[in-house]
Amino acid sequence: MTRQTRRDPGTFTAEQRTEYESLLRSRKPRPDGTIGGPFDPWLLNPEMSHRLRGLGGMLWERTSLDRGLVELAISTTxxxxxxxxxxxxxxxxxxxYGVPQAVMDDVYAGRRPNGTPEQVLVYDVCMxxxxxxxxxxPLYESATAAFGERGLAEIMAAIGYYVLVSMTLNAFEVEVAPGTPVxxxxEP
Known part of the structure; x- marks a missing residue:
């Protein structure tokens, strides 16, 4: 069970309400009004939430990298x-977005994946x-040769951002969506 105190959106400050309504434009709330992910803890500070969501949106939608490689970096994190x-x-x-299930199975098992050279390189950079x-x-040179300096900077931003996301999720023990395997x- 999530550690964060459940809050009724009707009790939000004006700033929290504005940020919450902004979130609702792109995410469907759960029946109890929560959003899930790191968003409920971030709503405790609406300015922080707004700024972090802006960065997350840019990293998720507008990098120079293949979307599957970004998702692989996020998943590795x-x-x-x-x-x-x-x-x-x-x-x-x-x-x-095109990463083979076998690659994801390797990552989940803590093994270096047997994927394309770019997939293995993203994994190696992240790890x-x-x-x-x-x-x-040598790893820096391989990464910049494959992705350019911009691409490497975007990988660093993505994994850094998703470390913050992961830390938030773990600190508050945010639950997966209902019906999703854990x-x-x-430990309790």
Whole structure:
């Protein structure tokens, strides 16, 4: 069960209400009025929510990278952080955008995937940043040769943003959507 206190949207401040209504233009609320994902915790600070959603929208819709590669980077981040909502939301999207299910199965299992060179490179870049907190010179050169400096900067922004998303989801123990399997077990 999510840790965040359930709030009636009727009790929101004017700023929270404005941000909530903005969210409703792109997301359907659950029967209890919650939005899901990191959005309910972010609504506690409506300015923060607005700014983070703007960045998220840009990263989700307007990068120079193939959408499947972005979803693979997001999913890899969700796997590293064992963020249930992140994995449950983005792993299927990676497949939808062309990443083979076998690649996603490898990522979920914690294995380096056997995918296209670009898919393996995105995975390697993500894991290097999550584990080593840096890119080796050869990995940097491979990434910039494949994606350009702009593409690499966008990968860094995507995984950084989704670390924040994953941290929010995990801190508040945000639940997956009803009927969705829970990818990572939690202790009570």
């Amino acid at each position: 969700g796997r590293v952080w064992e963020a249930n909502v992140e994995w449950a939301s983005h792993a299927p999207r990676a497949v939808e 290097a940043m999550h584990i080593d907190h840096r890119l080796s010179r 990818p990572f077990a939690r």
